[in-house]
Amino acid sequence: MAIIAISNLSKVYASGLVALKDVTLTIERGEIFALLGPNGAGKSTLINIVCGIVTPSAGTVTADGHDILGDYRAARRRIGLVPQELTTDAFETVWNTVSFTRGLFGLRKDPAHIERVLRDLSLWEKRDSRIMALSGGMKRRVLIAKALSHEPQILFLDEPTAGVDVALRQDMWRLVRRLRDQGVTVILTTHYIEEAEEMADRIGVIRRGQIILVEGKAELMRKLGRKQLSLQLQAPLAEVPPALAEHGLELAGDGHELIYTYDTKGERTGITGLLTALSTAGIRFSDLRTSQSSLEDIFVDLVKERA
Structure with a gap:
């Protein structure tokens, strides 16, 4: 029941940097998968390829059965991405930026869905606030709201709690569990390994562009x-x-x-x-x-x- 299938994936940049080397990985539908690795291991490159931001040098990737290159519209429609960087329109309101993101995927307006997302992320009271007036933690919530605006089946969280306080981190953990219970597949990269220990169903470890281990969390703890x-x-x-x-x-x-x-x-x-x-x-x-x-x-x- 793999929702993401990665086969023999490699990425070599023009500078000669080998970011990924022959990565093969499957992610199961409805699981929380934590991808761990040191800085420069290839985590963000792998995510960016699956999300259509970076072009692979070799290999194939499918998202819910759709090839990310040959059928990219359908593949991207199923994916939501919360990037590391806080990149939003500073002068736009919370409501407008989240609604606009939904429109980018060709979906009709759905104010009820946008309201649910904003309430789930404790952003409803800030819906008319401009992005530049929000705290760093609130801006990160907006990024998550944008990623959920088009009701994706797959959600990538790239260092989602970097630089946020403990209360917000716990709120995000609760949200991630709720999304998983609703059938969303969540792929998480983090430097806070306690996040993976707290939430993940399976763990993958990447080093120097290669996957060195994929294991169920409970089995990994038992074996190692x-x-x-x-x-x-x-x-x-x-x-x-x-x-x-x-x-x-x-x-x-x-x-x-x-x-x-x-x-x-x-x-x-x-x-x-x-x-x-x-x-x-x-x-x-x-x-x-x-x-x-x-x-x-x-x-x-x-x-x-x-x-």
Whole structure:
């Protein structure tokens, strides 16, 4: 049920810069897909090609079955884009700029739809305000309203919460979930990895123009995540006893803490076996705590590994 199908996509600029190299990717209908990567990885280039802003050097892309080059009108009609830059007509009102954008796609006026969009984005009270009078956060909401004006089935959010406050970021998260529930496919690029961890159904990681991983978020956390169990000892140890060597323990806190690291696939001896071994060795602990690696930890490890 792919709504976007990308096959062997490449982009080489006239300067010789290879922005994308043989990218193949499918995005499923109705999902929230987060595309992560360091600066210059090719995220914006990939989005701009799918949205018809940049011409690919090789490969094919279809949006809801429509080729972005051969059937570009139908493809673009299905796509909404929220760019990184705040590019709007400073002297126009909120209502007029959003309504005008709908008209660019050849659609009839629909004041009721424009009102719903503005209310969803808390812009209704600002509908008669000029863009130049709005705050940065409000201008970013206007960009989202413009992208939704023609009722797209696919929405690209390119760094949508860059430079906005926490309250607006949470409002956008709620809006994205609501759009997904309404059947809109959302593709998100972000440097706030907690956004991807909070919202995404699947994660893609791009580095140097190549997709290095695509995985369901839950599966990615299960396969690549790590957990730690930290034990506060009643009496300090000078070293880890040989009898506990198989557990791969680390000594910390001047000998007052034992740290047990294990992956979420449970390949190492389980916690129950560790606690039994500690008891047998006569090691007592007064407290314990557990922690789990975040998506940010996994992302950093992936990029470092591929580097």
